[in-house]
Amino acid sequence: MNRVHHDGSEIPKPGQYGGDELRSFPIDLLGKKGAVLSISYHRTGKGAKTDRGFSDLRLIGPEHRVAMLTSYGEMKTYREPDKLLVEFARPSDDSVTGITNVQQWVLDYQGRRAEYMQPFQIWGGGGNARGFDSQDYNRQLSSDPVSGRTGLMPDLYDEGKDIEFRKLFIPIPDTVFRWSAQGARNFRFRLRTHCLNHGIAGGPEDDNDDFFIDNVKVLYTQEIPDIEMSSIRLHHPYTMAPPTQLGSVPVRFQLSNLSTVASPSFSVAVRITRDPDGSDLDRINCVYFRPITIPTLRAMSSVLLPSPDARFDDLPPGAYTISAKLFFPDSDADSANDSTCTRVVINHGSVLAYEYDADSAINHVPLPQFSGIAGKGLNAPGNRIAACFTIVASDSILGYQMLWGELNSNPDPVEISLKMETGEQILVDVPGSAIVRLRGMDDLVPGSSPQFGRNITYKLPKPLKLNRGRYWISVRQLTERGIELGASADRMGMVTTMVTEAGSGKDSCLSLYADRNLRRRLRSGTMINDQLFANLRSSPSGTVDWFAPTGGTPLLPHLDIKGTVRGFETFTQGSWIPMIRPYFGPRPRRYSWSCFVPVVLSAFDARRRGAAVDLFWQTESELNNAGFLIDRRPTDSATILDVRARGLSCADHHQSKTRPWSEIGFVSGKGTSAQQMDYSFRDVSASVDSAFEYRLRQIEAGSGVAYSGVVSVPRGNDGDVAMDEPHPNPSSGSIVLSFKCPNRSLVRLEIIDALGRPVILLYDDVVEGVSQRYVLGWDGRSNNGTEVPSGAYFCKLTAGGTTVSKVITITR
Numbered sequence: 092m093n094r095v096h097h098d099g100s101e102i103p104k105p106g107q108y109g110g111d112e113l114r115s116f117p118i119d120l121l122g123k124k125g126a127v128l129s130i131s132y133h134r135t136g137k138g139a140k141t142d143r144g145f146s147d148l149r150l151i152g153p154e155h156r157v158a159m160l161t162s163y164g165e166m167k168t169y170r171e172p173d174k175l176l177v178e179f180a181r182p183s184d185d186s187v188t189g190i191t192n193v194q195q196w197v198l199d200y201q202g203r204r205a206e207y208m209q210p211f212q213i214w215g216g217g218g219n220a221r222g223f224d225s226q227d228y229n230r231q232l233s234s235d236p237v238s239g240r241t242g243l244m245p246d247l248y249d250e251g252k253d254i255e256f257r258k259l260f261i262p263i264p265d266t267v268f269r270w271s272a273q274g275a276r277n278f279r280f281r282l283r284t285h286c287l288n289h290g291i292a293g294g295p296e297d298d299n300d301d302f303f304i305d306n307v308k309v310l311y312t313q314e315i316p317d318i319e320m321s322s323i324r325l326h327h328p329y330t331m332a333p334p335t336q337l338g339s340v341p342v343r344f345q346l347s348n349l350s351t352v353a354s355p356s357f358s359v360a361v362r363i364t365r366d367p368d369g370s371d372l373d374r375i376n377c378v379y380f381r382p383i384t385i386p387t388l389r390a391m392s393s394v395l396l397p398s399p400d401a402r403f404d405d406l407p408p409g410a411y412t413i414s415a416k417l418f419f420p421d422s423d424a425d426s427a428n429d430s431t432c433t434r435v436v437i438n439h440g441s442v443l444a445y446e447y448d449a450d451s452a453i454n455h456v457p458l459p460q461f462s463g464i465a466g467k468g469l470n471a472p473g474n475r476i477a478a479c480f481t482i483v484a485s486d487s488i489l490g491y492q493m494l495w496g497e498l499n500s501n502p503d504p505v506e507i508s509l510k511m512e513t514g515e516q517i518l519v520d521v522p523g524s525a526i527v528r529l530r531g532m533d534d535l536v537p538g539s540s541p542q543f544g545r546n547i548t549y550k551l552p553k554p555l556k557l558n559r560g561r562y563w564i565s566v567r568q569l570t571e572r573g574i575e576l577g578a579s580a581d582r583m584g585m586v587t588t589m590v591t592e593a594g595s596g597k598d599s600c601l602s603l604y605a606d607r608n609l610r611r612r613l614r615s616g617t618m619i620n621d622q623l624f625a626n627l628r629s630s631p632s633g634t635v636d637w638f639a640p641t642g643g644t645p646l647l648p649h650l651d652i653k654g655t656v657r658g659f660e661t662f663t664q665g666s667w668i669p670m671i672r673p674y675f676g677p678r679p680r681r682y683s684w685s686c687f688v689p690v691v692l693s694a695f696d697a698r699r700r701g702a703a704v705d706l707f708w709q710t711e712s713e714l715n716n717a718g719f720l721i722d723r724r725p726t727d728s729a730t731i732l733d734v735r736a737r738g739l740s741c742a743d744h745h746q747s748k749t750r751p752w753s754e755i756g757f758v759s760g761k762g763t764s765a766q767q768m769d770y771s772f773r774d775v776s777a778s779v780d781s782a783f784e785y786r787l788r789q790i791e792a793g794s795g796v797a798y799s800g801v802v803s804v805p806r807g808n809d810g811d812v813a814m815d816e817p818h819p820n821p822s823s824g825s826i827v828l829s830f831k832c833p834n835r836s837l838v839r840l841e842i843i844d845a846l847g848r849p850v851i852l853l854y855d856d857v858v859e860g861v862s863q864r865y866v867l868g869w870d871g872r873s874n875n876g877t878e879v880p881s882g883a884y885f886c887k888l889t890a891g892g893t894t895v896s897k898v899i900t901i902t903r
Contacts, residue, residue: 092110092303093110093301094111094173094300103287103288105288106287108286109286110284110286112281113304114193117190117277117278118278118279118309119275120263120278121268123275124268126262126263127261127309127310128210128263128280128308128310129258129349130307131256131305131321132305133257134153134213134215134301135152135251135253139151139152141252141582143583143666143667144580144584144665146295146663147295147656147663149295150289150290152251154286154287154300155214155250155586155588155662156172156218156588157217158247159591162594167236172216172251173214173286173300175213175283176211176212176284177282178283179263179279179280180193180196180279182270184271185272186272186276186277190277198266199231200231200264206233206234206235206238208221208232208233208242210261213302214249214251216249216250216251216252217245217588218245218247218249223261247588248617263309284300284302289659291657294657294659295657306428308349315350316390316423317348317428318347319347319429320344320345320416320431321344321345321431322344322431322433323343323345323361323431325341326608328623330444330449331439331440332438333439333675335404335484336404336486338403338483340401341397342413344359344361344395344396345394346385346396348393354385355387356385356387358385359396360712361380361398361413363377364414366410378411379402380714381399382714398415403437408438408439410435412432412433413433415430418763419765439678441492442672444672445478445668446670447579447582454494454577455578455581458580460649465498466544466575468577469574469577471568472568472571473629474626474636476626477563477626477669478623478624482557482558483559485557485559487555487557488554488555489551489676490674491507491672492549492673492674493566493577493672495530495542495575497543500543501530501572502529503530503568504530504569505528505568505569505574506525506527506569507528508520508564509521509524509562509565512563530543531543533547533548534549535547544577548674564672565627576669577670578667578670582608583665583667586664587602587663588601599642599644599652600653600664601642601643602639602664603618603620609623622639626638626646638667638669649665650663690716690797692710692711692789693767694708700773702779703773705771706772707769708769708770709768709769710764710768713761713762713764713768715791716760716791717759717760717790717791718759719757719790720756720757720787721754722753723752723753723785725783725815725816726803777804778813779813780813781815784802785803786798786799787799812831812895813830813831814897815828815829815864821901821902822900822902823871823901824870827866828840828886829864830888832891836858836860837890837891838858838865839852839889840852840853841855842884842886844882845883851873851874854867858890869899881901881902882900884898884901885899
């Protein structure tokens with residue numbers, strides 16, 4: 092919704108407010124006391140770029156409210172914002188008039204008159220206003236800013252450039268349900284844009300002042316809650332990073348309860364998948380999966396929650412899709428809003444960079460709207476220009492990368508160094524980080540002439556290891572000529588929400604980065620500018636001058652505190668990204684293809700119960716779980732019997748570890764669940780004479796297999812003579828035979844055919860008796876060295892007074 096027709100012509104008359112209007116049909120609310128109007132809204136649009144000077148030529152998005160701090164310390168409105176108004180119609184007094192042709196979009200039942208406030212005002216920024224008290228929704232609030240019951244809710248930290256949809260809940264007052272002649276039977280509301288074309292001749296033109304609306308619903312008191320997955324995103328300030336610094340990227344998602352009842356426990360499944368690009372890396376699919384249990388979500392509320400950080404350090408660069416989906420024990424009221432997704436691009440490089448297209452960065456300082464001087468850059472005589480970066484995992488840097496403006500084409504000496512941040516404005520020198528180099532001389536291209544207007548690299552004498560923390564890389568000139576350090580305007584647009592009154596003694600303002608990835612959230616929820624760029628003074632006090640202080644004028648502005656462009660006050664500002672970065676060098680990577688498993692297995696164990704083995708396992712949550720395959724293999728260590736030497740070798744080892752797994756069963760999964768689930772399986776074919784290892788293969792519906800750890804069970808009775816199953820069986824050639832004989836005994840092991848005739852005597856000697864297995868092999872030949880024909884044979888073991896036999900099948 093905005094203020095223009097489809098053909099681009101203006102809806103309101105010049106100098107007046109107006110715009111699109113969206114009206115509801117009559118809604119029957121009779122007997123539905125407690126109903127709530129729910130709206131999702133987004134201001135400006137996701138595609139809007141907010142670089143330095145983003146509104147110098149064209150005002151982007153609906154204009155925000157601007158406050159003014161007077162010389163008396165009082166805050167007042169300096170500029171009215173564009174608005175989206177939510178209005179309730181006065182119900183019909185006779186169930187006939189005022190229903191289809193509404194005459195009054197005013198519900199002033201407490202006589203506010205001139206101070207009447209619409210049920211809600213969504214401002215283009217700087218806060219909002221509500222007509223009913225948030226605690227007592229039947230009490231009207233006033234439009235008078237000095238009233239004790241004012242509904243104005245200014246927010247100086249609301250810049251109005253949304254990156255995700257916001258939720259709005261407006262309880263419908265009880266007076267609607269008590270209206271005469273059953274007025275609640277035909278309740279109506281409307282959304283109305285109240286926008287002004289702020290453009291002026293010769294100045295910046297105004298765009299359409301877009302408000303985006305979604306999921307408009309009237310919610311009734313109900314037993315089943317309706318939870319919406321509103322948004323999901325990464326919070327990552329860099330446009331390029333070495334893989335080693337992508338091991339901990341924050342993931343955030345927003346939930347909203349659109350109903351009038353609190354929700355029971357439910358789960359959220361967060362998944363990141365790699366977008367196919369036609370390369371051989373397309374075999375990478377799911378690279379991140381985290382199920383999260385939400386104990387409850389109170390009625391008519393929204394909450395921003397973290398998912399465990401994502402790791403991109405062992406993944407290839409490219410596009411990824413982040414998705415989130417809700418799962419309930421049964422279901423919620425509307426499953427259509429249970430999922431959302433967004434697309435992100437991860438770029439690998441040898442530097443940490445904030446600007447777009449960092450490999451071929453452009454110096455924007457010379458642009459006409461900024462300096463208009465060819466080759467111009469940033470200068471800080473006597474001080475240091477600095478940029479901040481965060482090391483999330485211990486790493487080594489090889490040097491520094493920067494871009495010099497061409498205005499000074501001299502290879503003047505400059506000093507570059509690192510400082511570590513140990514507290515608020517407390518910076519400590521990093522030993523071994525300081526170097527002196529000449530402007531334009533690239534260490535990666537020895538012997539080349541000075542290079543200006545492009546990235547060059549200075550190498551440290553030796554790699555410098557940095558532990559986790561925040562660091563500042565800084566440069567200072569060592570001559571009287573300016574260093575002309577290049578700077579980028581990318582992402583540096585700012586919105587000014589407050590100015591000081593002229594003549595108050597100090598011209599100042601409150602300006603916020605429009606790109607919220609460059610801001611940090613306080614415990615109160617307020618998002619202030621993250622201080623990433625600064626001038627470090629060389630004075631003994633070591634004062635830090637931030638490029639973009641949240642409260643105060645930006646350090647290097649191109650506009651005054653009101654963002655004046657050709658006489659028009661845009662209330663926007665801009666900062667700079669100084670082109671100075673840490674250089675990590677090329678980092679070849681071997682990428683991992685492993686997928687995070689969509690089932691959380693919290694326990695897995697096995698216990699022998701007589702002649703069987705019972706397996707038990709437990710899951711905390713499941714997504715699309717088809718079930719579990721159960722695998723088994725024997726696992727005893729063994730003493731190898733050398734048939735040819737007719738002797739004993741006591742070299743114990745885990746030869747059975749190389750035996751292939753055998754699939755012995757399947758247990759169906761629960762599909763999708765946020766509840767703890769218990770599973771069991773009984774292996775009735777587990778010989779008491781053998782020890783075994785077990786594992787689970789979890790099968791995801793549609794695709795994907797995941798493997799559990801391994802659990803072991805011992806033999807049933809270590810005091811008995813026993814023979815294991817021969818393997819492989821059937822066989823076309825050699826067969827491995829193993830047995831247990833715990834005490835010193837005369838052992839005879841022979842092969843006989845189905846008629847009881849001897850085929851070959853494999854062993855006939857005394858064994859000393861060990862707790863491990865004795866192992867020997869049969870090559871499928873008889874005593875005379877010829878291959879035995881296909882058929883059934885018996886392996887007969889006699890030890891002391893015990894005889895045990897196993898069937899062997901030979902296939903030729």
